């Protein structure tokens with residue numbers, strides 16, 4: 249019996265997060281034993297160039313020495329105290345220093361917790377229950393946000409999950425990404441306390457918001473007295489050092505973080521204006537808590553990564569150059585082989601579509617050729633290139649990825665393009 253079959257006897261579907269099961273691309277997931285830099289090795293000794301990087305967190309690649317050292321040092325002092333530690337304050341300071349419009353932060357254990365808590369806080373602050381979310385954006389799996397969601401929910405065709413009572417989602421109003429008229433219509437329909445959006449949507453492959461769309465969204469929130477939550481769990485410290493803020497300059501009322509902020513450890517966070525954040529317990533009445541929140545080992549990993557990023561902000565240009573080179577190479581090969589292909593790159597993030605149109609929203613993304621993506625995925629994996637096992641996910645470049653890694657990936661695509 250193979251390990252995947254054995255895993256399925258004990259763990260639902262053999263995995264602890266659905267997209268890992270490879271259901272939409274077919275085949276079986278390799279079970280990973282170790283990673284080093286840009287590469288991972290499975291338990292059978294196969295080596296892969298890793299374009300997933302733990303779904304984004306590992307911007308410095310696997311086993312980054314500085315992150316490792318910080319983790320080991322922290323572990324030696326004790327893995328958890330359930331009491332305040334100095335390292336939480338240090339990480340909070342390092343993050344907030346980057347964003348003049350964010351005054352206070354709270355750390356949690358995942359991106360799901362960050363967005364769920366941010367929504368509760370926004371509702372508590374405004375005393376308004378309705379929220380606006382965008383079709384194809386994914387903010388984790390909390391009840392009110394699991395409505396027309398991207399990522400695994402879109403991959404498995406269950407964008408709105410059974411088990412979530414209609415009563416819980418009746419306050420979630422939907423709008424179309426990059427379509428301001430649809431947002432205006434949603435505002436007219438309800439009593440909207442907040443709008444949550446991925447400013448650089450990374451859960452319907454990669455679709456960045458248009459600048460004017462995001463600016464108008466900010467204005468609409470001001471007009472209606474709604475809290476604007478920018479979900480930067482994926483794009484924060486990934487698209488750029490300050491995520492979408494560097495690219496659009498739009499000031500959110502609350503920003504949610506995850507992935508890179510924990511250096512590969514389970515961390516999420518939400519930060520916002522003082523007036524809003526002080527509604528949170530123990531200062532205010534909105535309750536939110538966590539046994540392991542602000543865990544010292546996770547905070548130490550995050551601190552090492554954020555400090556290193558702040559010391560080396562030039563890496564983002566380098567990473568973007570590599571992402572562009574990869575996508576341009578794929579585009580050229582696709583053209584030579586009569587394959588419809590479009591792409592987006594933002595910093596170290598890339599997304600591509602077997603689609604003649606560059607998507608601007610989820611409906612566009614959904615019209616891409618996902619069967620072709622499945623073939624692409626299988627054939628590239630066999631050649632040692634590990635891309636996301638779903639057409640609805642983003643790819644990530646890490647600093648140890650070399651120019652020759654990129655060229656080898658393009659060469660591999662040239663070899664398989666005729667077969668997909």
Ligand SMILES: Cc1ncc(COP(=O)(O)O)c(C=O)c1O
Nearest residue numbers: 358359360386387388479481482
């Ligand atoms: C934009 C965004 N928000 C929230 C989440 C949820 O984060 P987590 O998987 O850590 O719960 C994710 C990823 O899953 C994400 O990409």
Ligand SMILES: N[C@H](C=O)CCC(=O)O
Nearest residue numbers: 265267303399400451482
């Ligand atoms: N798109 C998700 C996070 O960004 C993928 C991770 C997961 O759901 O396992």
